[in-house]
Amino acid sequence: MATLKAWSLILNSSLSSSSSKQRGNNVKAAAINIPNRVASISLPGLRNGGFLENMELQNCTEKQLSPVRINRNESSGPDxxxxxxxxxxxxxxxxxxxxxxxxxxxxxxxxxxxxxxxxxxxxxxxxxxxxxxxxxxxxxxxxxxxxxxxxxxxxxxxxxxxxxxxxxxxxxxxxxxxxxxxxxxxxxxxxxxxxxxxxxxxxxxxxxxxxxxxxxxxxxxxxxxxxxxxVEPAVWWPEQRRKQNKGNNGYxxxxxxxxxxxxxxxxxxxxxxxxxxxxxxxxxxxxxxxxxxxxxxxxxxxxxxxxxxxxxxxxxxxxxxxxxxxxxxxxxxxxxxxxxxxxxxxxxxxxxxxxxxxxxxxxxxxxxxxxxxxxxxxxxxxxxxxxxxxxxxxxxxxxxxxxxxxxxxxxxxxxxx
Incomplete structure (x- = not known):
């Protein structure tokens, strides 16, 4: 639809700047050529559902979904x-x-x-x-x-x-x-x-x-x-190991x-x-x-x-x-x-x-x-x-x-x- 509107504007501007005779000839030429151009430019876009729009939508969707996937893994509980x-x-x-x-x-x-x-x-x-x-x-x-x-x-x-x-x-x-x-x-x-x-x-x-x-x-x-x-004390515990840093800001x-x-x-x-x-x-x-x-x-x-x-x-x-x-x-x-x-x-x-x-x-x-x-x-x-x-x-x-x-x-x- 956007392509059709653009071509309509171009057509109107060209018609207004020409003479009446030339305007008639251009109208005939436009009446003959526009369908081919529209068909060759706009119809593939319509058939494919808008390739550029699909790409932009896909990129936006990936950007929006990727943080959600990371958060889901972080909040999904223990391993x-x-x-x-x-x-x-x-x-x-x-x-x-x-x-x-x-x-x-x-x-x-x-x-x-x-x-x-x-x-x-x-x-x-x-x-x-x-x-x-x-x-x-x-x-x-x-x-x-x-x-x-x-x-x-x-x-x-x-x-x-x-x-x-x-x-x-x-x-x-x-x-x-x-x-x-x-x-x-x-x-x-x-x-x-x-x-x-x-x-x-x-x-x-x-x-x-x-x-x-x-x-x-x-x-x-x-x-x-x-x-x-x-006589030695009984020993049933393993050797003490260093524990992880718990992040208590020094206290x-x-x-x-x-x-x-x-x-x-x-x-x-x-x-x-x-x-x-x-x-x-x-x-x-x-x-x-x-x-x-x-x-x-x-x-x-x-x-x-x-x-x-x-x-x-x-x-x-x-x-x-x-x-x-x-x-x-x-x-x-x-x-x-x-x-x-x-x-x-x-x-x-x-x-x-x-x-x-x-x-x-x-x-x-x-x-x-x-x-x-x-x-x-x-x-x-x-x-x-x-x-x-x-x-x-x-x-x-x-x-x-x-x-x-x-x-x-x-x-x-x-x-x-």
Whole structure:
């Protein structure tokens, strides 16, 4: 239509500037030529829907739609691949919770059943030894042989049980269940807050693998040493890594007063709490070693003596040691496994590990010079107070007292255990 109007204007101007005769000739020429020109110029445009207009419309449309596509990607929520990985880790952690719980119950049953069985065998063998001493003939020989076999069996069973320490194994699994539940809750928190990143996936993976290594499920090959040469805190967390810059404009809840407070808390944890649990753990380990050796020695001695009952060369000593050895072995076994000395050692070791983890966490935040990479100071202070069973005012009072008294402070950092 625009082309037709333009040609009409040209035609009118040409007609007005000509003479009447020439005007008539031009009109005839125009009447003949205009349809061809219009047809050759305007009709393709009409058939194609306006090529230039289509190009301009397409360019405008692309310019208008391109920001919308970018905004849609930015506001579409977290990366689905990251979410899928987090949910996969969450499923694995939930499965590990159930596995450790079931195996912990099983190993706790081992401790109870083996304790009862070994003590029953040992006391029965001691009784047979005493009866054999006052009997004669074939019955005495049968009783002696039976008691010897039972003492040998008790010695072998005690050696195996004292090596694996079922009560300590059960405590390891209980700790693993609690710590895996912590990881499970952390993953759920990350998902609920929204926008998790690849860094979160890496951190959760490291925590799971470190915990797997700290509390293994199998016994053969990877079982933790139940009688280590030195008592060390349990370690179930990965190495601390630098966190992302959170963009808090230089302020992250930290100040000089809070840093000094955390340094004093570290000193109290290191010199009082962690040191005390390592000392108690060493005592429990030494007691467990003594009991673990004494039990099999007594049953082995009783087995030899029960075989010598009635021998003229040994007289009454064989009977006394055969009966008394079995009785003492039952007492030692009941004290070691009934009292769960191995579990007590593991509890002290894990408590020392808890304080070591707190110590490393505080030190890492204090060493990080970029305040925006630290954990928020106010939140971190509250976490430390909760972990130690103290309110914020009690935590600050402890730090003030530690600053005055130093290592001579009598109070422990933790009020929980």
């Amino acid at each position: 689905p691949v990251v979410m899928a990985k987090l949910y996969a880790i969450l499923e694995a952690v939930s499965d590990r919770v159930e596995m450790h719980k079931n195996i912990g119950d099983q190993r706790n049953d081992w401790n109870s059943l083996l304790l009862t069985s070994i003590n029953s065998i040992t006391l029965a063998a001691a009784t047979m030894t005493g009866i054999a001493a006052i009997s004669g003939g074939a019955p005495a020989a049968a009783l002696k042989l039976s008691s010897t076999f039972m003492y040998v069996a008790a010695t072998g069973m005690l050696s195996i049980v004292n090596k694996i320490q079922p009560s300590q194994l059960a405590e390891e699994q209980r700790n693993a269940v609690r710590l895996f539940k912590q990881i499970e809750n952390q993953i759920r928190t990350i998902i609920s807050i929204g926008n998790p990143t690849v860094v979160d996936v890496k951190e959760m993976m490291d925590k799971v693998l470190a915990l797997d290594k700290a509390y293994p499920l199998p016994l053969l090959g990877v079982m933790l040493d139940k009688f280590p040469a030195n 992250n809840g930290w100040n000089g007063k809070l840093e000094e407070e955390m340094r004093e808390i570290i000193n109290v944890i290191r010199t009082k709490d962690k040191e005390d649990y390592l000392r108690l753990g060493k005592k429990a380990l030494n007691l467990n070693k003594f009991l673990a050796i004494t039990g099999p020695v007594l049953t082995g001695l009783a087995a030899v003596c029960s075989a010598l009952v009635g021998s003229p060369s040994h007289g009454d000593w064989a009977v006394v040691l055969g009966v008394a050895g079995g009785a003492l072995a039952s007492v030692v076994n009941a004290l070691e496994h009934g009292g769960q000395v191995g579990m007590v050692f593991e509890m002290y070791r894990s408590n020392a590990g808890f304080f070591k983890m707190m110590e490393e966490s505080i030190e890492w935040n204090l060493r990080e010079e970029d305040l925006e990479r630290r954990e928020n100071g106010e939140v971190f202070e509250m976490k430390v107070g909760l972990q130690l069973g103290r309110s914020l005012s009690e935590l600050r009072n402890l730090a003030a007292e530690a600053a005055v008294k130093g290592e001579a402070i009598d109070e422990f950092a933790s009020k929980l255990f």
